[in-house]
Amino acid sequence: MVEKRSFEIARETLKQLTARKLVPTPANYQSVYNEIAGIPSVQPFPADFLRDLSQSLPLKTPGQQKQKGLLDYAIDRLSWDGVKAALVGYGAFAPVVGSDAGTSPLASSLSANAEQPSSNPPALTAEFFAQIARLIEYAQPALGTDDERFVEQTGFLLQAMRKPDADAYTLKTMLVNYSHRLSFAAEDQAEIRKGLLKLLHLIFTNIGELSLDEQWLKGQMDALMSVSTPPLSLRRMDELERLLTDVIFKQKDAKYKWLEAQDEMRRMLAAFIERLAQMTQSTGTFQSKLEESARLIEQARSIADIAPVLKEVVGTTRNMAQESQLSREQLGAMQERAKQTEVELAKLHKELDRVSLQARHDALTGALNRKGLDEALNREISTMRRNESVLSVALLDIDNFKKLNDTLGHATGDVALTHLAGVAKECMRPQDTLARYGGEEFVILLPDTPLDKGIEAMTRLQRELTKRFFLAGTEKVLITFSAGVAQVAAEEEPADAIRRADQAMYLAKRAGKNRVLGA
Numbered sequence: 001m002v003e004k005r006s007f008e009i010a011r012e013t014l015k016q017l018t019a020r021k022l023v024p025t026p027a028n029y030q031s032v033y034n035e036i037a038g039i040p041s042v043q044p045f046p047a048d049f050l051r052d053l054s055q056s057l058p059l060k061t062p063g064q065q066k067q068k069g070l071l072d073y074a075i076d077r078l079s080w081d082g083v084k085a086a087l088v089g090y091g092a093f094a095p096v097v098g099s100d101a102g103t104s105p106l107a108s109s110l111s112a113n114a115e116q117p118s119s120n121p122p123a124l125t126a127e128f129f130a131q132i133a134r135l136i137e138y139a140q141p142a143l144g145t146d147d148e149r150f151v152e153q154t155g156f157l158l159q160a161m162r163k164p165d166a167d168a169y170t171l172k173t174m175l176v177n178y179s180h181r182l183s184f185a186a187e188d189q190a191e192i193r194k195g196l197l198k199l200l201h202l203i204f205t206n207i208g209e210l211s212l213d214e215q216w217l218k219g220q221m222d223a224l225m226s227v228s229t230p231p232l233s234l235r236r237m238d239e240l241e242r243l244l245t246d247v248i249f250k251q252k253d254a255k256y257k258w259l260e261a262q263d264e265m266r267r268m269l270a271a272f273i274e275r276l277a278q279m280t281q282s283t284g285t286f287q288s289k290l291e292e293s294a295r296l297i298e299q300a301r302s303i304a305d306i307a308p309v310l311k312e313v314v315g316t317t318r319n320m321a322q323e324s325q326l327s328r329e330q331l332g333a334m335q336e337r338a339k340q341t342e343v344e345l346a347k348l349h350k351e352l353d354r355v356s357l358q359a360r361h362d363a364l365t366g367a368l369n370r371k372g373l374d375e376a377l378n379r380e381i382s383t384m385r386r387n388e389s390v391l392s393v394a395l396l397d398i399d400n401f402k403k404l405n406d407t408l409g410h411a412t413g414d415v416a417l418t419h420l421a422g423v424a425k426e427c428m429r430p431q432d433t434l435a436r437y438g439g440e441e442f443v444i445l446l447p448d449t450p451l452d453k454g455i456e457a458m459t460r461l462q463r464e465l466t467k468r469f470f471l472a473g474t475e476k477v478l479i480t481f482s483a484g485v486a487q488v489a490a491e492e493e494p495a496d497a498i499r500r501a502d503q504a505m506y507l508a509k510r511a512g513k514n515r516v517l518g519a
């Protein structure tokens with residue numbers, strides 16, 4: 001029944017269109033249909049008309065382009081509110097023209113510009129200047145505050161740009177002057193950065209030379225040097241800070257304990273020498289007293305003459321014996337303390353090893369160790385969650401490493417590990433992190449990298465390794481690795497992601513080695 005009625009309305013609508021000589025557009029059809037059906041007439045959305053209008057809008061500034069985009073979007077969504085907002089927004093970016101009584105000096109100076117035949121006036125609105133002021137304000141901290149005149153000039157310019165009645169030509173002149181000064185300030189900052197880096201390298205070299213424990217420190221120094229090489233990024237600065245903290249901590253600890261032990265030795269030696277001098281002196285006195293007693297005994301004529309001499313001899317001998325006893329005891333005590341100091345020194349060595357373990361970097365390769373990896377992984381996962389970005393972890397294991405050790409020696413094995421770490425660091429982006437996970441296993445953290453890109457990165461590293469050999473004596477050695485890559489899931493525990501990468505690596509080994517698999 002209803003269907004029939006609709007059909008009838010449609011037929012009647014067509015009749016009416018013909019009778020009224022109306023063009024049969026969808027809009028006209030709709031309007032007549034509504035009229036016959038008794039439906040209140042709703043103005044159709046003039047999408048075509050608005051699209052036409054949008055096409056003819058001039059697009060001279062990025063602001064205008066953006067608003068046009070918003071307008072097109074609103075038309076597609078048939079949204080009057082959107083159309084209104086986009087047009088109002090577009091209006092704010094349009095050049096201010098006209099010379100009404102209320103026109104601001106900024107606008108009138110611009111309209112004067114419009115009359116100059118040679119130039120097409122840009123949209124220099126107050127909003128535009130406010131934007132530049134914001135830009136300058138954001139950029140200023142990067143330029144430092146050392147140059148007081150520059151800081152003053154910046155403040156002055158910002159103030160002028162934010163005045164509602166500012167004159168565009170005055171502002172333009174001010175901006176030109178400012179940009180000269182800005183370029184000097186930026187050059188200064190670049191020079192300062194370069195200088196600071198040079199200074200940093202110098203300090204690192206010196207720390208290395210002052211070091212007591214060269215073996216451990218050498219790797220750390222190389223790592224510091226490479227991390228502090230431009231281009232610097234916040235991540236690399238962070239890495240630098242952690243490395244330096246390790247080194248300073250260990251240096252301070254080692255030096256303090258070492259100096260303490262040295263002092264103790266010095267004190268003991270001084271006491272020993274003093275005691276020796278006393279003993280020599282008492283032995284000398286005892287000797288001369290005995291000689292004197294022997295002379296008196298020779299000269300004695302009776303027992304009565306000898307008795308006091310003997311008494312003197314006995315007394316002196318007893319004193320001597322007591323003194324010897326004392327010296328023996330003191331020497332014994334000193335020996336005991338020397339032994340204790342020796343034990344202390346042995347403990348100190350163990351302690352140094354322990355501190356090395358506490359450090360975050362692997363001494364051989366300069367890559368992060370397990371502790372360093374844990375910290376870095378936690379940090380990267382937090383960043384990933386905060387920025388809603390992606391993070392992949394790769395686990396690499398050198399192929400047939402045992403064979404390499406067995407045939408070419410453990411020292412060559414060590415060179416292979418350093419070689420892999422070196423090539424990996426060169427191939428990686430500055431934001432990637434390399435860690436030695438175990439003997440011949442490495443983990444690489446790849447921020448902002450989805451799984452497929454992570455696999456690609458590891459495959460690239462593999463290719464690079466096949467191009468680069470190292471020498472074991474005269475023999476060229478090439479190494480390969482198998483790797484597993486896992487993209488960390490949003491709520492995944494760090495250890496679980498590594499475990500998945502490890503499983504994929506294991507499958508890569510089983511599949512024939514020298515390959516990369518995704519988890």
Ligand SMILES: Nc1nc2c(ncn2[C@@H]2O[C@H](COP(=O)(O)OP(=O)(O)OP(=O)(O)O)[C@@H](O)[C@H]2O)c(=O)[nH]1
Nearest residue numbers: 397398399400401402403405410411413414439440
């Ligand atoms: N030179 C050297 N060798 C190490 C170091 N750490 C571990 N290794 C050796 O690395 C070898 C690892 O051997 P495996 O686990 O059998 O692995 P693989 O021979 O590489 O075999 P696949 O992994 O199956 O290719 C062992 O022989 C360890 O002694 C190190 O710091 N230096």
